[in-house]
Amino acid sequence: MTAFRLAHLSDLQLPPPPLPFRWRDVASKRLLSRFAWRRKQHRHDQVVLDAIAADIAARRPDHVAITGDIINFSTPEEFAAARAWLANLGDPGGVTVSPGNHDALSARGAPEAFAPWRPWLGDEGADFPYLRVRGPVALINLSSAVPTALHLAQGELGAAQIAAARALLREAAERGLYRVVLVHHPVAPDVVSGRKELVDADALRAMLAETGAELILHGHAHEALLTTVPGPAAAIPVLAVPAASTPAGGRGQPARWNELEILRDGKGFRTTVTARGITLELTVEHKGSFVLA
Template sequence: MSIYRIAHLSDPHLPPPAGAFGWKDVFTKRLLSRIAWRKKRKVHRPEVLAALIADLKAAAPDHVVISGDLTNFASHTEIAAATAWLKSLGSERDFTVSPGNHDALAGAGGPERFAPWTPWLGDAGETVFPQVRLRGPAAIFNLCSAVPTAPHLATGRLGNDQLQRLDAALADPAYADRFRIVVLHHPPHKGAVSKRKALDDQEALRAVLAKHGADLILHGHAHEALVGSVPGPNGSAIPVLGVPSASAKPSGHSPARWHSIEIEDHQARIVVRGIEPGREGLAELGRYSLADLT
């Protein structure tokens, strides 16, 4: 059986285009985010993201997963600019996007806010989550934990309806022989981020995963390289992997990194590529088997 490669990157935080912040936004949470961006723009650099994307394209993965925070203020102008960026990467069928909290920073709630990204959310042609994409030997369960929150909070929530649909999807025997990957922005395990950034209904998600299992969970949000696990059925453990921001320069933060997930015979190896401080460009930082984590 040939190797199927899925690339994972997250939190690109694309530079806000002109007009991304308007006078009406001073009365919303976007004002706080705009103030914070003055500092963050020194960390999230477009040239770093361009180098990472070039490195990723050179590796020619079969599919790419982006786990959220393409934008900063979630304005219509930013959503449009992020849509143009996604189109520049290649065919939408080769990319899956799971929205992040910055993509839902302010404005009306509900997944319909991501309508411009519909082709990258799944194959159903709609904004309902979860969506399941079948790619090679994998079944990718794309969740959305992005919801508007109060100032100074960056929490996420899946909601009962989405969790019930995930419960049914993971129980579907049509996916039983697939390598099942669950994708969301917020980490699903305890202690990965502070309470003000955590997934509010993570216990309910873990209950679904403990019931039906999965082979791998991918997330972003923490801006760090994280390795963890959540309980699976019958005492098993489901590995959880997070990556740093794809645009972060090495300046006291975890520098930009992406993972290549190489699936073969229902097993997976992880190849880690990213910026190594003191070295120009991106390089391989290591590789390991998922079996080593559980």
């Protein structure tokens, strides 16, 4: 039987195109974030990101999952540029985007409900969570992206989204599908500081402990991580990857993406994770493989 191969990358933080001056940005979080970008822009290089994207394309996965922070300031110009980048990456039916806090940095002037990226969010429905079924896999796409105050990078799902996700997870379980939850912010406790956390993570974990899931994918921490949260019968593995645009040899973990091979194994599934990461020479190489317990 052929394995379903899912690529996971996160925190692209595409360099912003030239942005016009707008008075509304002076009174928003965008102004401070632009100063921060000038200080930290060397940590995100589109040449690195494009090398990661080319490697993913060469591996020809069945689907690509991106867990947020596609852009930086949530301006209309950035949404348009990111849409072009996503279109070059692949058909919207083969790529799913879960937005991050930078994608919702400020509500003022930003496209409502991430409208330019709508084809990459889900197949049906008007709002999160979205369900996408691809082969034996059910992608439950959540959005933790909300505008926040200065110096905060928190996320929030809200009770309605968590309740709707519960129903989707139950439906997917009844269909015998491998359930992958996509969300930008970490789900396990103590992964990031309080100013960066998912504020209703306790409610999400309680729901997952009841319904279960086979895997959770997130970003935000800019680290390669394997954590777990409780499920109804066994712990649910939670995977994260470093930012997909971070050069090797600089600050932060170098860019990496994970290839997940999901194979039916009797009545269950077997999942093999292969990490592929950027080098100083801007090539992408195998960094190791393991099987999820």
